[in-house]
Amino acid sequence: MTLPALSPLDAGHLAAATLTPAHSSGVFSATWLLVAIPLFSAAILLLGGRRTNRWGHLLGVAAPVASFVLGVILFFSLIGKPSSSRSFDNHLFSWTFVGNFRADANFQIDALSICFVLLITGVGSLIHIYSIGYMAHDPGRRRFFAYMNLFVAAMLLLVLGDNFVALYIGWEGVGLASYLLIGFWYHKPTARTAATKAFVVNRVGDFGLSVAIMLMFTTFGSFSFADVFGAVGQGDHATVAAIGLLLLLGACAKSAQVPLQSWLGDAMEGPTPVSALIHAATMVTAGVYLIARSNPIFDVSSTARLGVTVVGAVTLVFGAIIGCAKDDIKKALAASTMSQIGYMMLAVGLGPAAYVFGIAHLLTHGFFKAGLFLGAGSVMHGMNDEVDMRRYGGLRKLMPLTFVTFGLGYLAIIGCPPFAGWWTKDAIIDAAFHKGGTSGAILGSAALFAAGLTAFYMTRVMLMTFFGERRWSTEGPDAVHPHESPSVMTGPMIVLAIGSVGGGAFLVLGNRLTDFLGPLLGRPEDADFHPVGAYGLATLGVMVVGVGWAWLMYSRRRVPAVAPAANPLVVAARRDLLGDAFNESVFMRPGQYLTRLLVFFDNRGVDGFVNGFAAFVGGTSSRFRRMQTGFVRSYALSMFGGVVLLVAALLMVRG
Amino acid sequence: MSPTFYLYLSAILFTIGALGVLLRRNAIVAFMCVELMLNATNLALVTFSRINGTLDGQIMAFFVMVVAAAEVVVGLAIIVAVFRTRRSASVDDANLLKY
Secondary structure, three states: OOOOOOOOHHHHHHHHHOOOOEEEEEEEEOOOHHHHHHHHHHHHHHHHHHHHOOOOOHHHHHHHHHHHHHHHHHHHHHHOHHHOOEEEEEEEEEEEEEEOOOEEEEEEEHHHHHHHHHHHHHHHHHHHHHHHHHOOOOOHHHHHHHHHHHHHHHHHHHEEEEEEEEEHHHHHHHHHHHHHHHOOOOOOHHHHHHHHHHHHHHHHHHHHHHHHHHHHHHHHHOOOOHHHHHHHOOOOOOHHHHHHHHHHHHHHHHOOOOOOOOOHHHHOOHHHHHHHHHHHHHHHHHHHHHHHOOOHHHHHHHHHHHHHHHHHHHHHHHHHHHHOOEEHHHHHHHHHHHHHHHHHHHHHHHHOOHHHHHHHHHHHHHHHHHHHHHHHHHHHHHOOOOOHHHHHHOOOOOHHHHHHHHHHHHHHHHOOOOOOOHHOOOOOHHHHHOHHHHHHHHHHHHHHHHHHHHHHHHHHHHHHOOOOOOOOOOOOOOOOOOOOOOOOHHHHHHHHHHHHHHHHHHHHHHHHHHHHHHHHHOOOOOOOOOOOOOOHHHHHHHHHHHHHHHHHHHHOOOOOOOOOOOOHHHHHHHOHHHHHHHHHHHHHHHHHHHHHHHHHHHHHHHHHHHHHHHHHHHHHHHHHHOOOOOHHHHHHHHHHHHHHHHHHHHHHHHO | OOOOHHHHHHHHHHHHHHHHHHHOEEEEHHEEEOOOOOOOHHHHHHHHHHOOOOOOHHHHHHHHHHHHHHHHHHHHHHHHHHHHHOOOOOOOOOOOOOO
């Protein structure tokens, strides 16, 4: 491999970015099976129809578990190779050739892909198992598992493709699965609307991603990661910046980042396992994957990188503020997801200094947020699908397992040492401050502030759900009989809770993840973790303040059964900080006016001309019609006149 | 006598017939005027035959007579039928087939 002359500072990183994948042999040639197994299972369940109802869920669980086992085998094989050659491609077939256009069905497995593979299949398997219990009484359970398997296959394709076209197909596939699953209970109008909304908002991002891919092709003549990233240094600076910003647009929609965040809250209309897998642990992190994977592009363009940090910083505060005001437990968690992904975006926007921290937070978040969602699902399961936290309270004793697992996830997300979130979130806040300058101070402060808000809103969720007096009754029309969920549901919650406790320490201690991802994403200059730096103490401080504030508001005082009147900020936060209102006034209304204008032009202009011409012809002919008087003598006269004319003409011609 | 005079007579008869068709309302009269025009034509044909010294015109005149005979049969039948239903032989009364 020859490299262009590079400054010593860049050399290590860029060399890593253009790491050429070796052709796969042995176990790595089975990479494609990771995608094929769940895809095949989805096909069987969808095509098999009602015949597969009886055992469909078992097949649906077996597929991601099989992929997970294969993923673990691949992971250990990858670990066994030297770190400089941990990249293997798996060529299946050439999909299409047209002139210079060449798209291959190629898989590539490397350190970054395998992290995602293990997250998707591992957490995915747990959530599939949980779904057996959660969806036990749903008539559409087989269809549910088919869509979930479809999602797992598409998501694996997204992270395993070795070119942007394969990534795009996976990207669209997860979008489709997300649409199908949000609208799973399609008899509810709200679910239908939410599914359409998610799909439409994602279309905006997909537009950005597709234009970015086209731009790459016209600029670099290839779609493959290796070619594009190898040539990106020689590309025109403005073009590369445009590609980076368009990729960011795609990432914004998929990862629910401002300004395309509005769909995530409504996406909670889907069944809770869907929220846990797709809208918390995996699909919404695809944007972070895209940015991290395209790191050579963002290394070249500081403009694009600045865009990523701004989006991340704005979203992490935005989501945290919304989370503080939501009474719907799933929507509060959705806002929290938005905010946590904001942290990841901020991290991958900070460059090689924090790529690894972003991925680390993504992995730990996958555990604790999936655990929290499954906990929320377990609470809903016991509370007749009630989602309003103002009707919960005092569930601690009745659902001890749910309480403990949810509590461990809670401790992880607020960043309480030594739980998972503390290791990874602190690192991001630390890296933001270490960026230096005014921008570093602003980004760091935003992240620090949102950490306090995170502690506040998660404590609020915790207190309103599990503590305080009972705001429900076992009698009357709204009677509920809270009970612990079956072990098929609590089992996965326990496993995820273990991940929430130990995941962070496992990844960060001894620089495990940094060493693993370093050759691909670059090593942070300051890789070693400092648990008690100045910023670490500040983070702990705001966390304690957040928890204390929430305790004062929701434990010392009674929680009213209906949301009380509040200041304008809270009212706005209850309405998703006016995200929908903004979209409606800026895009929907002008769009409606534009369509009305076009309809007017069509009716009056285009139709007017056509109809006018028809009326003209009709009017003229109705006048001509009057010549048919019915008087035979007038016909005879015209015949006579005609004959005279003919004869005259004949005579003149013969003249 | 020059044959040209026959042509003049033929033209005069034809004109009278044509004007009769156009101006008279009575169906029988109009019908007779049509016959007059046909006969004017026959006269012209026979005259042309005489002028050219061939028999073509005369043969044509026979054809016209045969057609006229057939036409008279049909035409009179129609007129009688119209008169029976409408109690009128005026051509202007049968004006329903119009715009």
